Amino acid sequence: MKTLSLREPGQFEFIDTPFDASLQEGEALVKVLRVGICGTDLHAYRGKQPFFSYPRVLGHELAVEVVEIKGDSYGLKIGDRCAVEPYLDCGECQACRRGMTNCCENLRVMGVHMDGGMTEYLKIPTDKLHPSNRLKDDQLAIIETLAIGGHAVERADLGPEDIVMVIGAGPIGLSVIEFVKLAGATLVVTDREEHRLRFCEEKMGVKHTLLSDEWFHERLLTLFDGHLPTVIFDATGNPASMMKTFEYCAHGGKIVFVGLFQGEVTFHDPSFHRKELTLMASRNATHHTFRTIINHIENGRMGPTPWITHHLSFNELPDQFPTLLDPASGAIKAVISMQ
Numbered sequence: 233m234k235t236l237s238l239r240e241p242g243q244f245e246f247i248d249t250p251f252d253a254s255l256q257e258g259e260a261l262v263k264v265l266r267v268g269i270c271g272t273d274l275h276a277y278r279g280k281q282p283f284f285s286y287p288r289v290l291g292h293e294l295a296v297e298v299v300e301i302k303g304d305s306y307g308l309k310i311g312d313r314c315a316v317e318p319y320l321d322c323g324e325c326q327a328c329r330r331g332m333t334n335c336c337e338n339l340r341v342m343g344v345h346m347d348g349g350m351t352e353y354l355k356i357p358t359d360k361l362h363p364s365n366r367l368k369d370d371q372l373a374i375i376e377t378l379a380i381g382g383h384a385v386e387r388a389d390l391g392p393e394d395i396v397m398v399i400g401a402g403p404i405g406l407s408v409i410e411f412v413k414l415a416g417a418t419l420v421v422t423d424r425e426e427h428r429l430r431f432c433e434e435k436m437g438v439k440h441t442l443l444s445d446e447w448f449h450e451r452l453l454t455l456f457d458g459h460l461p462t463v464i465f466d467a468t469g470n471p472a473s474m475m476k477t478f479e480y481c482a483h484g485g486k487i488v489f490v491g492l493f494q495g496e497v498t499f500h501d502p503s504f505h506r507k508e509l510t511l512m513a514s515r516n517a518t519h520h521t522f523r524t525i526i527n528h529i530e531n532g533r534m535g536p537t538p539w540i541t542h543h544l545s546f547n548e549l550p551d552q553f554p555t556l557l558d559p560a561s562g563a564i565k566a567v568i569s570m571q
Contacts, residue, residue, distance in 0.1 A: 241279030257303035266373035268293030291349030292318035295372035315375035318342035334516035379517035381407025400468035
């Protein structure tokens with residue numbers, strides 16, 4: 233099979249890998265149709281991705297077609313087009329036994345801890361495939377991105393009375409926005425890139441946006457008559473941004489770190505205590521979240537296709553990929569066509 237390997241930071245290489253159609257019980261052979269590119273892939277290319285080793289075949293945002301099935305099919309049929317839940321949990325650790333498979337103690341994520349989808353065919357456990365023959369391939373490829381935001385909003389337990397601030401209007405921030413809107417909360421989005429804020433206003437119907445500049449805090453206070461956000465989602469993975477959230481959050485509020493970085497988060501404990509803040513991380517997503525999102529899109533409650541600003545060719549990806557790192561490209565979400 234033709235496979236694209238990230239040999240080291242900044243260096244892709246096409247390689248030939250063996251095609252083996254033999255399957256174990258509960259496994260499916262799938263043809264890869266689309267691969268979404270996310271921040272994890274960009275960070276890996278830069279050499280700045282935690283929990284990562286080289287060489288690695290990237291790709292965990294996948295649309296696939298079922299070619300063969302062995303054993304328990306979980307309702308799958310040959311020819312089904314599916315989104316992939318790329319988190320391979322052990323099913324036995326303390327977290328898994330409590331239903332928190334997204335943060336399994338022995339978790340392996342495709343394209344991060346093990347090789348992913350930038351290849352022609354894959355073997356995937358059937359319970360990690362989520363079929364929908366009503367969704368387009370591009371939509372299936374970004375279900376995983378949406379699931380990241382969906383799980384984060386589930387963690388925060390939002391209500392219509394909440395004032396929510398989403399920091400960072402990249403793909404993960406956009407996925408959070410989709411679910412904040414469904415919850416009916418008041419929303420403000422902030423980013424340091426004006427074009428991303430315009431996208432939120434024009435394509436996603438976000439009423440309140442703020443440029444992250446030196447006057448940000450004053451304008452935030454003015455926006456809601458002196459009230460601060462009751463829930464903050466930081467999707468930047470930027471340490472300075474993440475540590476500022478403690479200052480921006482209302483008394484009794486919640487902070488959810490959706491992004492991460494290689495380092496330590498510090499905060500002023502008396503201020504944290506005085507506000508009685510709740511701080512939580514959000515990692516990956518669960519089976520339930522994937523199914524919920526597919527249902528939302530099939531029934532018209534969510535439509536993320538406008539996010540996809542760039543379509544790339546698998547054969548030309550080594551040359552095209554670096555352009556996504558340039559803010560001038562205007563890239564929000566890129567999807568690779570594997571054919």
